[in-house]
Amino acid sequence: MADWSKILSRGNVEDRRAYSPATIGGGFGIAGIALVLLLNYLSTGQINVDDVLNQLQEVQVQNEQSYNKADFEGTDSYEVFASTVLGSTNDMWAQVFAQKNMEYQAPRLVLFRSATQSACSGADSRVGPHYCSLDQTIYLDETFFDELQKLGGEGDVAQAYVLAHEVGHNVQNQLGILDTESTPDDSVTIELQADCFAGLWAYSIRDLGVIAPGEINEAMDAAAAVGDDRIQATYTGRITPETWTHGSSEERVRAFNNGFQSGALAACM
Ligand SMILES: [Zn+2]
Incomplete structure (x- = not known):
């Protein structure tokens, strides 16, 4: 476990987990989740959720997931973790933007279960963590991390990487990319x-003593886990590069390392 207590900043987190509907029209099994993950994994807010729902009609199965709403009352450790990671990204990007004489608009992070509303129509656990540019909000159902684990990525640093990636889309949104x-x-x-x-x-947090040297591998393993080739091989057994939307495992690890080794925005542009 990384030592997140060394980061004092907090981000804007809205916890809707206690208020999310248990399901939308029932639930979907692993086949449906896999299909949607292929199409929308860690996506950019350009998701057409209606299309997704249509595609899933045929694989609808009984939803076995249930949870107790009372579990999400008050502030739990996951909420603190998410807020802390978000806070540290805010610190970094505010600095980077200030160097460009720009003001960084920090994103909001909504934690939810199953489904919730976003300005991009609807947020749904089946589409994985994603960023909606219309309301500058990251939507995250942390049960996604069970899927990440199946693909070979696990641990709190892996989860932080996923959040930092979504924050990256907020940065791109403000830069017009x-x-x-x-x-x-x-x-x-x-x-x-x-x-x-x-x-x-x-x-940016390397010298704060938050992440132990070996723990950064969790982030790289997570980047590899969400490579399009890994996802396709895991869920369909067929690898079709022409359909890739996020890049291969190797490309994703290399991209992460470009930023991590250089610490220079120019390396990412
Ligand atoms: Zn993305």
């Missing part, structure tokens, strides 16, 4: 840049 996404190739470029930005964040 998100608007340029139109083809699958553009999508891969944008996603790899968000990984590089996540590496910059890891660099």
Whole structure:
């Protein structure tokens, strides 16, 4: 475990876990989750949730997940963790933007279960963590991290990498980079840049003693875990690079390392 107590900043986290509907129209099994993960993993807020829901009609199964709303009353350790990671990204990006004579607009982070509303129509656990540019908010159902573990990524530093990647989309939104996404190739470029930005964040806290030297491997393993080739191999057994939206495991690790080794924004641009 990293020592997050060394970071004193906090981000803007809204915990909707106690208020999320248990399901939307039932639940979806692993096949449905896999399909959607392929299409929308760690996506950029350009998701068409209606399409996703249509695709999932055929794989709808009984939802076995249940939880006690009372579990989410008050502030739990996960909320503190998410807020702390977000706070540290805010610190870093505020500095980077200040150097450009710009003011960084910190994103909001909504924690939810199953489904919730976003300005991009609806947020759903099945689409994985994602950023909605219309309300500048990151949507996260932390049960996603069970999926991440199946793909080979686990640990708190791995989870922090995922958050820092989504924050990267908020940065891209403010720099006008998100608007340029139109083809699958553009999508891969944008996603790899968000990984590089996540590496910059890891660099920014490197000397704080938060993450022990070996623990940074968790972030790299997570970057590899969410590579399109890994996801496709795990869930479908077929690897089709022409459909990739986020880049291969190798590309994603390399992008993260570009940021982490250099600590220079220019390395990601
Ligand atoms: Zn992304």
